[in-house]
Amino acid sequence: MSAEFDGLVALVTGGASGIGLASALALEERGATVAVLDLNTEGLDARLHGFTADVSDRASVDAAVSAAAEKLGGIDIVVNNAGISAVGTVEENDDAEWARVLNINVIGMARVSAAAMPWLRQSEHAAIVNLCSIAALNGLPQRALYGASKGAVLALTYAMATDHVADGVRVNAVSPGTVSTPFVERMLQGFDDPVKERAALDARQATGRMVTPEEVAGAVAYLASPLSGSTTGTALEVDGGVAHLRVRK
Secondary structure, X not given: OOOOOOOOXXXXXXXXXXXHHXXXXXXXXXXXXXXXXXXXXXXXXXXXXXXXXOXXXXXXXXXXXXXXXXXXXXXXXXXXXXXXXXXXXXXXXXXXXXXXXXXXXXXXXXXXXXXXXXXXXXXXXXEEEEEOOHHHOOOOOOEHHHHHHHHHHHHHHHHHHHHHHHHXXXXXXXEEOOEOOHHHHHHHOOOOXXXXXXXXXXXXXXXXXXXXXXXXXXXXXXXXXXXXXXXXOOEEEEOOOOOXXXXXX
């Protein structure tokens, strides 16, 4: 029996760790050939194909996407996962930090998608999945810049879905809650009491724990799948109930 993604090539940015790595492995296990674009791909799982890329630099993105497409025989799926965190209110992040985060979290997705589009148009099962966040539609404390970047990702997802539906390219987003990843661990170290902050992040979910990378990867795989041909322009929340559940303690 053939696997769901047999014959398809997927490109995952920021795929060397966390949600990106879990997504890359989930797609590979379902039959895809997977290219990982990351700043450092040393030690990458042997099942994955690593390409060095900096999503904040268009020339770097163009070169890596072209190299991946030429080596692997095209691109059918793009998972725009690369991103960075930001903590603080509007008073606490300066202009340089705003420019840095938006350049990576938003424009980076546009760069990668633009570079991959010529190959996606040639695919019979083209899909883009953008990693958004519940921060796009919920006011989280001390996440002004991060929330603004993810709000832009959500708007970008809808706009891209509209622009490219006629090209046969589906565009969707996954909006995780707080996910237990190295990304979050690094963010926690910026707090005076990382243990207390971690407990607060667990408690934020109605399920009482942070989301796992594998749970997010499952949603990515669903949206990227050829079996989801009528799903486009949507955001799938994988958030432990944060967005809509109001559980009484």
